[in-house]
Amino acid sequence: MTKKVLLKYSAEKTKEPILASIIKETGTLLNILHAEVSAEGGEILLAIDAPDAEVNQIIKLFEQRGIETKELKRAIQLDEEKCFDCGACISLCPTGALRLTDDYSVELDEDKCIYCEICVPSCPVRALKISKF
Amino acid sequence: MEKYKYQYLQHFFKFGGIELTKTKVNKSIAEINDRIKRGDAVVVTAEEMVEIVRERGEVEAAKEVDIVTTGTFGAMCSSGAWLNFGHADPPIKMQRVWLNDVEAYSGVAAVDAYIGATQLSETRDFEYGGGHVIEDLVRGKEIKVKAIAYGTDCYPRKELETIVTKDDLNQAVLCNPRSAYQRYVAATNSRDETIYTYMGTLLPNYSNVTYSGSGALSPLHNDPNYETIGVGTRIFLGGAQGYIFWEGTQHAPTKAMGTIMTIGNLKEMDARYIRGATIEGYGTSLYVGLGIPIPIINERVAKTTGISDEEIRVDLTDYGVPRRERPILKEVTYAELKSGRVEVEGKEVPVSPLSSLKQAREIAGILKNWIEDKKFFLAQTVEGLSTDQVFKPIKQIAAAPVAKDLMTREVVTARPSDSITSAAKIFAKRNFDHLPIVDEKGKLVGIVTSWNIAVAVGTGKRKLSEILTSKVIVASEDEPIDAIARKFETHRISGVPVVGTGGELRGILTSEDLSKLIGRRRR
Numbered sequence: 001m002t003k004k005v006l007l008k009y010s011a012e013k014t015k016e017p018i019l020a021s022i023i024k025e026t027g028t029l030l031n032i033l034h035a036e037v038s039a040e041g042g043e044i045l046l047a048i049d050a051p052d053a054e055v056n057q058i059i060k061l062f063e064q065r066g067i068e069t070k071e072l073k074r075a076i077q078l079d080e081e082k083c084f085d086c087g088a089c090i091s092l093c094p095t096g097a098l099r100l101t102d103d104y105s106v107e108l109d110e111d112k113c114i115y116c117e118i119c120v121p122s123c124p125v126r127a128l129k130i131s132k133f
Numbered sequence: 134m135e136k137y138k139y140q141y142l143q144h145f146f147k148f149g150g151i152e153l154t155k156t157k158v159n160k161s162i163a164e165i166n167d168r169i170k171r172g173d174a175v176v177v178t179a180e181e182m183v184e185i186v187r188e189r190g191e192v193e194a195a196k197e198v199d200i201v202t203t204g205t206f207g208a209m210c211s212s213g214a215w216l217n218f219g220h221a222d223p224p225i226k227m228q229r230v231w232l233n234d235v236e237a238y239s240g241v242a243a244v245d246a247y248i249g250a251t252q253l254s255e256t257r258d259f260e261y262g263g264g265h266v267i268e269d270l271v272r273g274k275e276i277k278v279k280a281i282a283y284g285t286d287c288y289p290r291k292e293l294e295t296i297v298t299k300d301d302l303n304q305a306v307l308c309n310p311r312s313a314y315q316r317y318v319a320a321t322n323s324r325d326e327t328i329y330t331y332m333g334t335l336l337p338n339y340s341n342v343t344y345s346g347s348g349a350l351s352p353l354h355n356d357p358n359y360e361t362i363g364v365g366t367r368i369f370l371g372g373a374q375g376y377i378f379w380e381g382t383q384h385a386p387t388k389a390m391g392t393i394m395t396i397g398n399l400k401e402m403d404a405r406y407i408r409g410a411t412i413e414g415y416g417t418s419l420y421v422g423l424g425i426p427i428p429i430i431n432e433r434v435a436k437t438t439g440i441s442d443e444e445i446r447v448d449l450t451d452y453g454v455p456r457r458e459r460p461i462l463k464e465v466t467y468a469e470l471k472s473g474r475v476e477v478e479g480k481e482v483p484v485s486p487l488s489s490l491k492q493a494r495e496i497a498g499i500l501k502n503w504i505e506d507k508k509f510f511l512a513q514t515v516e517g518l519s520t521d522q523v524f525k526p527i528k529q530i531a532a533a534p535v536a537k538d539l540m541t542r543e544v545v546t547a548r549p550s551d552s553i554t555s556a557a558k559i560f561a562k563r564n565f566d567h568l569p570i571v572d573e574k575g576k577l578v579g580i581v582t583s584w585n586i587a588v589a590v591g592t593g594k595r596k597l598s599e600i601l602t603s604k605v606i607v608a609s610e611d612e613p614i615d616a617i618a619r620k621f622e623t624h625r626i627s628g629v630p631v632v633g634t635g636g637e638l639r640g641i642l643t644s645e646d647l648s649k650l651i652g653r654r655r656r
Contacts, residue, residue, distance in 0.1 A: 084206070084408060084420070085491040088333050090473070091341035091483035100473060104490035122334045124208070124410035124420070 002111045003055050004033070007044045008068040014041055018065050026058055033095060034114045045072070045114055074115045074132050078108040082127035089119040089128060156431035158195035162513045165199045165428050169504055169511075174199040176504045178497040179350045179427075179438055186439025195435035200504055200511070203352040204369070204424040204496030207345050207488030208410055210331065211311035211382060212419040213249040214267050214399050217303040218278065220244060225290035227280040231255070232266045239280070243288065247308075250409075250419035262417025265409030267307070270299045271371070272404045305399040307371055307407070311381040313423050315353035315391040316447050319344035319465055319484075321477055324453035329414020333487055335452055339462075339477040342449065343485045347493035348442040348467030352425035353391045355438045361428050362393075363514030369424035369500045370395055372403025374509060377425075377518075385524040393518070395423065406496070420489075424496040426504065428511050442468035449477065455616045457526060534650065536617060537610040540631045540640035546571045549578060549598035553589045556597055560586055567628040569638055570601045577630050577638045579603045607632045610639055618647055 007019075014037055023030055034045040048055050059069050076097075085106045089098045097112035098119060120128050168174035175198050177185065182201045186194045218227075220243070227239040230246045234256045237246035252263040269276060280293040299305050321342045322328050322335035329335075333343040348354075356362050366377040375397025384392045399407075406422030429435050447470075448461040465475055471490065474481050503509035546569050547556055556568060560583045570579040579601030589600045608617050608629045617629060621644055628643035 084405075084489050086420070086489045087486040088343070089485070091343065091485035092334055092336065093483075100486070104486070104494070118334075121413045124412055124418070125408060126411070 002047050002049045003052075004072040004074075004114075005046045005048060005055075005059060005062075006070045006072055007046065007062060008070070009037060009041045009043070010066070010068075011039065011041045013066055014039065016065070018062070018067060019044065022058060022061050022065075025061070026054070028054060028058060030058070033112070047111060049111075072115065074130060076108065076110055076113045076115065077129045077131065078106065079127040079129070082125045083123075084125065086124060088122050088124060092118045092122055094118070156195075156433060157192050158429075158431050158435075160195075160199070160428070160430050162428055162430070162511050165430075166510050168199055169507055169509075172505075172507065174504060176200045176202060176426075176501045178494070178501055179203045179355050180494065180497070182435075182438045183349055183441045186435060187441075191432040191436040191439060194439065195429050195432040198429050198435065200501075201355060201427045201429060201438040202424060202497040202500040202504070203347075203355050203427065204350050204422070204493040204498075204500065205313055205347040205352060205488060206406065206420060206422045206492035206496060207347075208331075208412065208418040209309060209312050209421040209423075210251050210418045212267075212307070212309040212421055213247050213263060214270070215304065215306045215308050216246050216248060216270075218244040218246070218297065219301075219303050221290060221293055221295075223290045224288045225280060225282045225293050226285060226288035227293075228282045230278065230280040232276050232278055233261065233269070234277070234279075235261065235263050235266050237263070251416050253416060259411050259413075259416055262409065262411075264417045264419035267399070267419055268404055268407055268409040270302075270305060271399060271402045271407045273298055273300070299400050302400075307375070307395070307397050307399045307402065307421075309381075309395045309421065311383055311392045312395045312421060313352050313381075313393055313425075314346060315351060315357065315386075315389055316348075316445055316467075317345045317390070318448045318450040319470060319475075320450055320452045321462065321482075322453040323451045323460075328452065329412075330452050331412055331415045331418075332452055333485060334413055339480070339482065341482050341485065342465075342470070342475045342477060343487050344447065344467075344470045345487045346447075346467070347488060347490060348445050348471060349440060350490075350493045350497055351445070352423060353393065354389070354440060354445060355425070355427050356434060357386075357389060357391070357437055358433075359386070359391070359518040359520060360434055360437075361430060361514070362425060363518050364516035365512050365514045366425065367509070367512035368395065368397075368426070369422065369496055369503075370397035370402070371399070371422055372406040373397050373401035376512070380518045380522060383524045384519060384522050386518070386520045386522060388524070390524070391518065406492070422492060422496050424500040426500055426509070426511060442466060442471055449475070455619075456613070534614045535610065536608045536612045536614070536631045536642055537640070539614060539646045539650065540610075540642040541646070542640045544569060544630075544638060544641045546638065547581070547597055548572070549596070549601060551597050553586060553594055553597060553600070556581060557586050557590065565643070567630075567641060567643065569630045569641060570597055571638050575638055576636045577605065577607065577632050580605045580630060605630060608642060609634075614647060614650060617642060621647070 031047040036042045095112045097109050226243045230239045234254045237248040239246040248263045250264040254261040275296050278295050284291045320332035321339050325337045377393045379394040381392025408420040410418045445467045446464045449465050451460045568581045585600050631640040
C-alpha cells in the first residue's frame, strides 16, 4: 500500500537538494503530492509506493539529513450507499483523486488524496469522510 | 383558465401552419397506449434516440419509435409536500407546526401543512431542513411533530406534540411549484475568493465550473414546443407515477428555460429518487428524480427528441457578481460540460455536474421498463403549457442602494512615502479608522488603520509603505449595499475604499454608513 509521508523543512534545509539525493541513492520513485516551500522553510507531501522496510529506510534517510518526517495516518471514505454521483466534489479536488468515470459514477482514488478536505462539506449528502487514526 | 385555452389554441394554430403541409407520420396517444397494452410499443431513451434520428432521419424514426423516455435527478429547491395529520382530541387548529424542528406552513385549515424543501431546522442549521424531512417521510422514519395554536371554541387545544410516520398521515403529497428546468446556466467565479452558491462551491479566479441538468436527457428539452407535454401528463416522479399540473413558476419558454409544476403521492415514492441535501453555505434542498415519456406522435416530435448534448447551449455565468443580471462569459454546450473540462478565460478547468447524470440515465431506463412491462400508460393532456410566458423580475418600489449612494466622497488620503507620525496626526485630528493610501495618480495602493499605526509606533516603523495592507477588500461604485455588508461580515472588516474601474479611489464606505441604513433590518 502507498504510504504518505509529510516532510517538514527548516529554513536552512531548503537550500540542500535532499529529496533529489535520496531518490538517487535509493532508486525509489518518490511521488510529490503537494509542496509548499519558501525561503522560510516548508512542507512536502510524498507518496511512497514500496515495501514497508524500504519506506522506513527512506524515512530514516530524511531524518539523518535533518528533515522532520511524519507519516500521515488518515483515511478518506466515500460512502457508496449515500453517494448518488452528483459530482459536486469532482471539480474541487486538486489532485484528481475524485473523478467521474465514463458511466458518470463518482470514483475515489485514495492514493491521490492529500486530505485537503475541501470535498467534505461540498457533498450534499455527507457521503465523504476523512478520519484520522 | 380562459387565457390558457386561448394560448392552447394559439399554440395549435402556430403548429397548424406546419400541419397544413401534413406530417407524414400521425399517431394518437390512444394508438400508442394500445401498442403498450399489446406489448409491441417501441420505447427508447432520449440518449438512444439521438443516434436513431441521426442515422435514419426523423420520419423513419417517428415510424419506428413510439415513445422516448427522459430523466433528470437534480436539486429542485422549489419543492415541498402537503401533509394532512388528521384531528386530535380535543382538536387543534395548528397555527404553527414543526416537523423535526423544521417549520411547515400551516396557514391553511386546521391540520394541513406544507413542508418546503429549503426551510431550515431551528436546531441543526444547514445540516437538516425540509428536504431531509421529506426524505425521512419517504423512508418511513418517525417524525417529531410539534404544533401550537391560539385556541377557539371549536378548536380549544393550544399545544400538541406527537410522533408520526407517513402511514399515520391521511395525505402526503409531493407538490412542487417548479421542477425540471429545461436547461440551466453553468456557473463560475471571477472573485479572488471561494464562494458558496446554490450552484455549489465555486473556486477563486475561474478555477472550476458547475452546471445542472441532464442535457440530451432533459425532460422538457425533448419537447421544447410542448406539443405532447401539458397539464395532465403522467410522469416518473420520485420513483412513483406523478403528474404535471401546471406550468412551473418562473416558466420561461421563449428562453428555453421552461419549468413544470408536479404532483405525486409521496407515500409511494422511493428514497433513491427523493433525497434531502445540504448545499454548503446556501442551505437545504431536495434532489428530485423526474422523467417524462414523450409520445412520438409525428416526425416533428421525433426531431426534437433527437436533440444531442452538442446542440444544447447554455450561458457560462459569473456568479462572482452578486446581481440579478450576472455577466455571461461565453456559451458552452452540454457536450463540453459533460466532458468534464471547459476552457474559461484561457485556462482549462474541471467541471462538476451537480445533478446526477448516472441517475438521470437510470430514470429514463426505469420509465422505459415500466412502459415495456405495461405498468405505465401515457395520459392525454387536458391543457397545453404556455409557449410565450415571460419571467419578470420583482417590481421594486425603491431601488436597492449602491455604494455611491452612501459613500463619503471627501476622503483624507496619504502616500506610501508619508511618515507614520504624520498619519498618526491625521487619525488624532479626525475621528475615523481607515486611511486609504494612494499613488501620485490617485490610484489606491493600500490601506492603513488606526490599529496599524498603534502597532507601528510600538515597533519603531517609520514609513507608511512599511505597514500598509496592500491586499485591500474594495467595492465598486455600483455595488449593492447588501453585497458590501456581506463583505464586512465575511472578512470581519469595518470599511471599504470605493474604487473606479481603473482602481482610482472614489470614496470610502464604513460600517457606520451602513448601520444607518440596515440597523432596522432583522438578521
